[in-house]
Each structure stands twice: as structure tokens, then as C-alpha cells.
Amino acid sequence: MSAPALEVMEPGFLSTVQDLGRKGYFAAGIPPSGAFDRFALRVGNLLVGNPPGEAGIEMTLMGGRFRALRAAVIAITGADMGATLDGAPLPRWEAVPVRAGSELAFGVAQTGCRAYLCPAGGVDVPSVLGSKSTYLIGKIGGVRGRPLRAGDRLDVAPGARATAGHRLRPSLIPSYGSEVELRVLLGPQDDHVTQASVRTFLSAPYKVSSKADRVGYRFEGAEFQFRERAKAVEAGSDPSNIVDDGNAIGAIQIPGGKEAICMGPDGVSMGGYVKIACLIAADLERMAQAKPWDIARFRAVAHAEATAALRDSLARASEASLVK
Amino acid sequence: MDITAELPGRVMEVAVQAGQTVRKGDVLMALEVMKTRVEVRAARDGRVNHVAVKESDEVRMGTLLVRLAP
Numbered sequence: 363m364s365a366p367a368l369e370v371m372e373p374g375f376l377s378t379v380q381d382l383g384r385k386g387y388f389a390a391g392i393p394p395s396g397a398f399d400r401f402a403l404r405v406g407n408l409l410v411g412n413p414p415g416e417a418g419i420e421m422t423l424m425g426g427r428f429r430a431l432r433a434a435v436i437a438i439t440g441a442d443m444g445a446t447l448d449g450a451p452l453p454r455w456e457a458v459p460v461r462a463g464s465e466l467a468f469g470v471a472q473t474g475c476r477a478y479l480c481p482a483g484g485v486d487v488p489s490v491l492g493s494k495s496t497y498l499i500g501k502i503g504g505v506r507g508r509p510l511r512a513g514d515r516l517d518v519a520p521g522a523r524a525t526a527g528h529r530l531r532p533s534l535i536p537s538y539g540s541e542v543e544l545r546v547l548l549g550p551q552d553d554h555v556t557q558a559s560v561r562t563f564l565s566a567p568y569k570v571s572s573k574a575d576r577v578g579y580r581f582e583g584a585e586f587q588f589r590e591r592a593k594a595v596e597a598g599s600d601p602s603n604i605v606d607d608g609n610a611i612g613a614i615q616i617p618g619g620k621e622a623i624c625m626g627p628d629g630v631s632m633g634g635y636v637k638i639a640c641l642i643a644a645d646l647e648r649m650a651q652a653k654p655w656d657i658a659r660f661r662a663v664a665h666a667e668a669t670a671a672l673r674d675s676l677a678r679a680s681e682a683s684l685v686k
Numbered sequence: 687m688d689i690t691a692e693l694p695g696r697v698m699e700v701a702v703q704a705g706q707t708v709r710k711g712d713v714l715m716a717l718e719v720m721k722t723r724v725e726v727r728a729a730r731d732g733r734v735n736h737v738a739v740k741e742s743d744e745v746r747m748g749t750l751l752v753r754l755a756p
Contacts, residue, residue, distance in 0.1 A: 375724070573721050575720045575721045575722075654744075
């Protein structure tokens with residue numbers, strides 16, 4: 363039986379319940395949602411003995427304060443928000459015991475952008491379309507489809523397999539800097555911009571703008587030049603317009619050629635702008651930890667490298683990566 | 687007292703001018719942080735000595751926003 367285990371005292375800037383997302387509804391316009399940094403959520407769950415896809419709390423930029431309503435084992439992964447337990451610093455990437463009545467506090471992200479709080483047993487909210495993930499625009503999943511608020515009491519299922527002390531191998535702990543390399547597959551419409559523009563895109567620094575969230579990350583930098591082409595009348599007047607087609611999570615649109623917008627886990631399923639490239643799935647977790655002002659550089663890879671990187675990310679988020 | 691940006695973003699709105707007195711809790715400005723409006727409030731009573739940013743400025747964590755005199 364689940365029972366209230368965590369009370370939200372302060373929610374922080376934006377905290378939502380996320381698992382690994384709802385699959386199979388993107389064609390109907392409902393994005394997968396789920397943890398932006400899937401590696402961090404998976405590892406957080408494994409550390410506390412959960413299946414890797416249990417629901418945890420994703421905190422953004424500035425974390426909240428929580429009170430444990432009963433004894434629990436938790437793990438904190440992802441961004442360093444200076445977590446404390448009753449005032450004492452709390453290690454990340456490690457399963458730690460929490461006594462009933464104790465207070466967990468998080469501050470501003472010192473490195474990275476998103477931290478995950480994973481309780482043994484997982485945050486127990488109703489599944490909506492097969493997932494506990496919060497999709498804010500659709501107002502579904504998580505706690506009534508909204509961010510956490512002060513006063514929320516979160517149920518946690520019993521975490522029978524939890525053992526404090528499990529850690530992630532230190533060599534596997536990601537370091538988040540203020541510069542990030544994001545690997546992309548070019549296309550499907552990179553041929554709509556000049557080769558010089560593609561080269562610039564793959565070499566120039568792009569700044570993460572303040573308009574970056576779970577729907578999409580905006581990058582500011584060199585503008586894009588479009589090739590002359592026969593206008594598709596039905597596509598629209600913007601040189602970046604195409605007849606709408608489907609987006610992938612990670613698709614990088616360049617509306618007006620002014621900026622690049624990369625779809626996040628809550629991204630939209632269709633768009634009428636040229637997509638110069640698509641972020642590889644393995645690097646969604648890197649983008650998740652980039653915050654406004656950080657610098658991104660895009661590097662083109664082949665499909666084989668993209669799939670190998672995803673396999674590698676999944677392999678790193680496994681039981682074999684834990685020190686017990 | 688320096689009021690600095692806790693989070694990185696863009697100045698959406700400046701609600702005060704130099705010389706103005708403010709009460710603790712008054713909104714000094716609004717920032718857009720990850721497409722969300724975040725209000726910056728006075729941490730105590732005082733007089734606005736200096737407004738260091740203007741609308742649409744981009745601010746980093748720790749950027750000086752407003753200087754309050756007692």
C-alpha cells in the first residue's frame with residue numbers, strides 16, 4: 363500500500379513528477395514527456411532498488427524543500443543543487459536513509475539544470491495513458507497535471523528492496539560544465555540552407571536562451587541562410603516554412619533562420635519550419651543539464667554513432683554501474 | 687543591499703525607479719526564466735538607490751538587479 367511519504371514545503375522553481383514517459387501517443391499529438399535527463403532518473407531508481415522507470419521528482423534550476431513523513435531511502439541524481447538533509451550536506455548519486463520528520467532542502471543549481479529525487483518505491487501518482495509523467499501543457503499525469511505545490515503530500519509505494527549506501531561508480535558520474543557538445547543527425551531539411559550555414563551551425567557556439575523549457579530549448583547564435591528554391595505556395599511566407607511534417611523529440615527547427623529550437627520531451631509533434639538536424643537520443647540528457655547562458659556546440663554524427671551512444675547511455679544506467 | 691538574480695533569464699518588466707521607497711515584499715521586477723514569469727521582491731523596506739538593468743536585458747545568476755538603501 364502506498365502512503366503519504368513526502369510533503370512539499372516549497373516546490374522550487376519547477377518540480378514535476380516524471381517517469382520514463384508515455385509511449386505511443388505522439389502521432390495523436392501527445393508527447394512522451396518523462397524525465398528530461400533519463401540517465402539521471404534511471405540511476406536514481408536503480409540506486410534505491412526500483413525498476414529504472416519508476417516515477418521520481420524532477421527539479422529545475424532551483425529545487426524545493428520536502429519533509430519526510432516516514433522513514434525512507436532516497437537517491438538524488440543530476441544537477442548539484444546543494445542538497446541538505448536537516449542541514450547536513452547530502453551526497454548525490456548515492457542511496458541515503460531519511461528519518462521520519464527530517465527535512466530535505468535544495469537550492470539553486472550550481473552545476474547542471476535538473477536534479478532528480480528518487481524515493482525507494484517510486485512516487486505513486488495515477489498513471490495516465492500508461493505513464494505517471496507530468497505533461498504540463500496537456501495538464502495530465504503527475505499531481506493533477508501540474509507542477510508540485512507547497513502542501514502536496516506525495517504517496518510513495520513501499521520500497522522493499524531499498525538498501526542505503528549503494529553508489530554510482532565515480533567514473534560514471536557526469537560532470538556538467540557551462541559548455542556542452544550536442545551530437546546531431548543532419549536533416550531532414552538541411553538541404554534547405556546553404557552549405558556555409560550548415561558548416562556554421564556545426565562549428566559556431568550557440569547560447570541557451572532564457573526561452574528553454576521541457577517543450578523546447580532555444581539556442582541563439584549565427585543566423586541561417588536559405589538556399590533559393592521553388593516556393594511551395596501552401597507552405598507559408600517565412601523562408602523557413604515547409605509543408606508541415608512530423609517532429610521527432612530532438613528535432614531542431616530554425617524558424618525564420620534566426621534561432622534554433624530543439625524539441626524537448628514535451629515537444630510538439632508537428633511543425634512547419636525547416637529542421638536542420640535532430641539531436642541524438644543519447645544527448646537529450648546533456649541538453650537537459652544545460653541552463654540559460656550555457657554554450658552549446660553541435661556536432662554531426664552518423665546514425666551508427668547515434669545508436670551506439672544510446673546503447674552506451676543505457677548500459678551506463680544499469681545495475682553493473684553501481685557500487686554496493 | 688544588493689538584490690541579484692537568483693536564476694538566469696531576461697528582464698520582462700521593471701516595476702521601480704531610482705529614488706522610490708519600497709516595502710518588504712514589493713515586486714521590484716519580473717524576470718522571464720525558462721518561459722516562466724518570476725517576480726523579484728524586496729527583501730526588506732528601503733529606498734531604491736539604483737536600478738541596474740532595463741527591460742529585455744539578459745541576466746545571469748548573480749547579476750545585480752537593484753540596489754536598496756535603508
